Amino acid sequence: EHSSPILVTGGAGFIGSHLVDALLAKGHAVRVLDNLSTGKRANLPLDNPRLELLEGDVADTALVRRAVAGCRAVAHLAAVASVQASVDDPVATHQSNFIGTLNVCEAMREAGIKRVLFASSAAVYGNNGEGQAIDEDTAKAPLTPYAADKLASEHYLDFYRRQHGLEPAVFRFFNIFGPRQDPSSPYSGVISIFTERALAGTPIILFGDGEQTRDFVYVGDLVRVLAQALELPVLEVGAVNVGLNRATSLNQLLAAIRDVLGGLPEVRHAEARPGDIKHSRANNSRLLERFEFPEPTPIREGLARLLGR
Ligand code: NAD
Ligand code: UD1
CATH class of the missing domain: 3.90.25.10 (UDP-galactose 4-epimerase, domain 1)
Incomplete structure (x- = not known):
C-alpha cells in the first residue's frame, strides 16, 4: 500500500519539504507538485527513487488532475504564504490560494481519493483572539485576501466532505519556524x-x-502531526489549531x-x-x-x- 504516492502540493517549500522528508522516511512514495515560486529543488532529496517532482501550478486544472491521479492521499500546502503579498496582489494570490484548493477538491472527487490535508492559518481568526488563547470555535474574522482564501478553502473542503465523502484534515497553523x-x-x-x-x-x-x-511552532513538531493525519484510519471532523498555547x-x-x-x-x-x-x-x-x-x-x-x- 506504500507504493501509490502521497501528493504534496507545495512540497518544495519550507513546511512541504519537511513533510516530504518525513513521509519518505516512513517508507511512502511521494509526488510533489510545485511551481517553484518560493520553493526550491535544493529543498528536496531528488536522488530518492520514491520521490517525483512535477513542476507546475495548482491553478492549472488539467495538471492538478494528472498530479492527483493514482495517489492515495493529498497534502495541499501550495499557497502564497505571505499575508502582505495577498494585500498587494489579491487577484494573483487568489489563483494559488483558493483556485488551487478547488482544483484539488475536484480532481480528488473525480479520482475517488478521500484523504486530504489542508494548511489553513491562524489568520482566519483575525484579531478575535486578542490576548486570550484562541480555540477553533472562536469567531472568524478574515482581514486579508490571504485569510479569506484560507477560510473559503476550508468551507469548500467541508462541502466536498458532506457531498462527496472527502476526508479533509484541516490544520490552522500558528507561526511555524x-x-x-x-x-x-x-x-x-x-x-x-x-x-x-x-x-x-x-x-x-x-x-x-x-x-x-x-505562538511559534518548530517545523519538526508540526510535521509529526501532519504525518499522523495522513495515516490515521478515522479522522474527526473539524479544523485543528497547531500552536503550543x-x-x-x-x-x-x-x-x-x-x-x-x-x-x-x-x-x-x-x-x-x-x-x-x-x-x-x-x-x-x-x-x-x-x-x-x-x-x-x-x-x-x-x-x-x-x-x-
Ligand atoms: P513556502 O512559501 O515555503 O511554501 C509554499 C510552497 O508552495 C512553495 O514551494 C511554493 O513554490 C509553492 N507554491 C506557491 N504557489 C503555488 C502554485 N500556484 N502552484 C504550485 N506551487 C505553488 O511557505 P510555507 O511557510 O512552507 O507554507 C506552506 C503552507 O502553510 C502554505 O499554504 C501557507 O499558507 C501555510 N501556512 C504557513 C504558516 C507559517 O507560519 N509558515 C502559517 C500558516 C499557514
Ligand atoms: C505568519 C505567516 C502566515 C501565517 C500566520 C499564522 C509567514 C511569512 N507568515 O504571519 O503565513 O498564516 O503566521 O499565524 O510565514 N516583523 C518585524 N520585523 C520583520 C518581520 C516581521 O518586526 O522584519 C513582525 C511583524 O510585524 C509581526 C511579527 O513580526 O508583528 C510576525 O510577522 P510574520 O513572521 O510576517 O508573521 P505573521 O504576520 O504572524
Whole structure:
C-alpha cells in the first residue's frame, strides 16, 4: 500500500519539504507538485527513487488532475504564504490560494481519493483572539485576501466532505519556524529574517514596539502531526489549531537570539504594519486530544539549531 504516492502540493517549500522528508522516511512514495515560486529543488532529496517532482501550478486544472491521479492521499500546502503579498496582489494570490484548493477538491472527487490535508492559518481568526488563547470555535474574522482564501478553502473542503465523502484534515497553523524558511523577502517569517540578519550582523527592523506576541511552532513538531493525519484510519471532523498555547513577544525573541549568539546587531524601530495582529496564541486542546504531540521543541533550542550553535 506504500507504493501509490502521497501528493504534496507545495512540497518544495519550507513546511512541504519537511513533510516530504518525513513521509519518505516512513517508507511512502511521494509526488510533489510545485511551481517553484518560493520553493526550491535544493529543498528536496531528488536522488530518492520514491520521490517525483512535477513542476507546475495548482491553478492549472488539467495538471492538478494528472498530479492527483493514482495517489492515495493529498497534502495541499501550495499557497502564497505571505499575508502582505495577498494585500498587494489579491487577484494573483487568489489563483494559488483558493483556485488551487478547488482544483484539488475536484480532481480528488473525480479520482475517488478521500484523504486530504489542508494548511489553513491562524489568520482566519483575525484579531478575535486578542490576548486570550484562541480555540477553533472562536469567531472568524478574515482581514486579508490571504485569510479569506484560507477560510473559503476550508468551507469548500467541508462541502466536498458532506457531498462527496472527502476526508479533509484541516490544520490552522500558528507561526511555524525552522530550517529552509526562506528569509529573502521582507514578508518572510520573522524568525527567518531575524536569525539571518543576526548571523550576518545587518540591522534588524522591528515593526511596532516589539510587544506583539506569536505562538511559534518548530517545523519538526508540526510535521509529526501532519504525518499522523495522513495515516490515521478515522479522522474527526473539524479544523485543528497547531500552536503550543505559548506567547512569545518579539522582544523576547530578540533576547533569546542575543543569548544564543552572545550579541545582536542594531535593532531599528519602524511603524507597526497596518493590520498587524497584536496577539496570537492557540488553545491547542483539540490538537492534544486528537494527535500524539510529544513535548515540543523549546524556541531556544529551535533558534540554536537555526543559528548553528
Ligand atoms: P513556502 O512559501 O515555503 O511554501 C509554499 C510552497 O508552495 C512553495 O514551494 C511554493 O513554490 C509553492 N507554491 C506557491 N504557489 C503555488 C502554485 N500556484 N502552484 C504550485 N506551487 C505553488 O511557505 P510555507 O511557510 O512552507 O507554507 C506552506 C503552507 O502553510 C502554505 O499554504 C501557507 O499558507 C501555510 N501556512 C504557513 C504558516 C507559517 O507560519 N509558515 C502559517 C500558516 C499557514
Ligand atoms: C505568519 C505567516 C502566515 C501565517 C500566520 C499564522 C509567514 C511569512 N507568515 O504571519 O503565513 O498564516 O503566521 O499565524 O510565514 N516583523 C518585524 N520585523 C520583520 C518581520 C516581521 O518586526 O522584519 C513582525 C511583524 O510585524 C509581526 C511579527 O513580526 O508583528 C510576525 O510577522 P510574520 O513572521 O510576517 O508573521 P505573521 O504576520 O504572524
